[in-house]
Amino acid sequence: MNPPGGVWQDNDNTHVAGQSVLAPYSKDSFKMFLFSNTAAFSSSTIVILFLVSNFPFYLEIWIAMADMTFTYGVSISSVSSKGNIKPGYTYIALALGSRYPIS
Numbered sequence: 174m175n176p177p178g179g180v181w182q183d184n185d186n187t188h189v190a191g192q193s194v195l196a197p198y199s200k201d202s203f204k205m206f207l208f209s210n211t212a213a214f215s216s217s218t219i220v221i222l223f224l225v226s227n228f229p230f231y232l233e234i235w236i237a238m239a240d241m242t243f244t245y246g247v248s249i250s251s252v253s254s255k256g257n258i259k260p261g262y263t264y265i266a267l268a269l270g271s272r273y274p275i276s
Contacts, residue, residue, distance in 0.1 A: 176207075178193065193253065196252075214242075
């Protein structure tokens with residue numbers, strides 16, 4: 174995941190390498206980016222799982238998608254500054270993305 178503005182490349186008194194450049198300067202914009210990005214990610218994951226529901230390797234695809242979702246959560250926590258994003262926002266966005274069933 175590469176947030177808008179990228180990530181810091183070096184350590185300093187004001188930032189840590191690997192954390193988002195945008196997060197400390199515009200917290201609301203960063204939260205909006207994370208919320209919409211997480212909702213889009215979870216929506217696309219649900220669509221993929223619906224599309225491959227009758228494939229022979231459905232279980233393997235489901236496991237891969239679960240692993241990818243876990244990795245996405247870890248990447249969000251690693252680029253966010255401490256206290257910048259609450260886990261509840263991520264859970265709400267994941268639930269929102271998977272709320273709309275496909276008929």
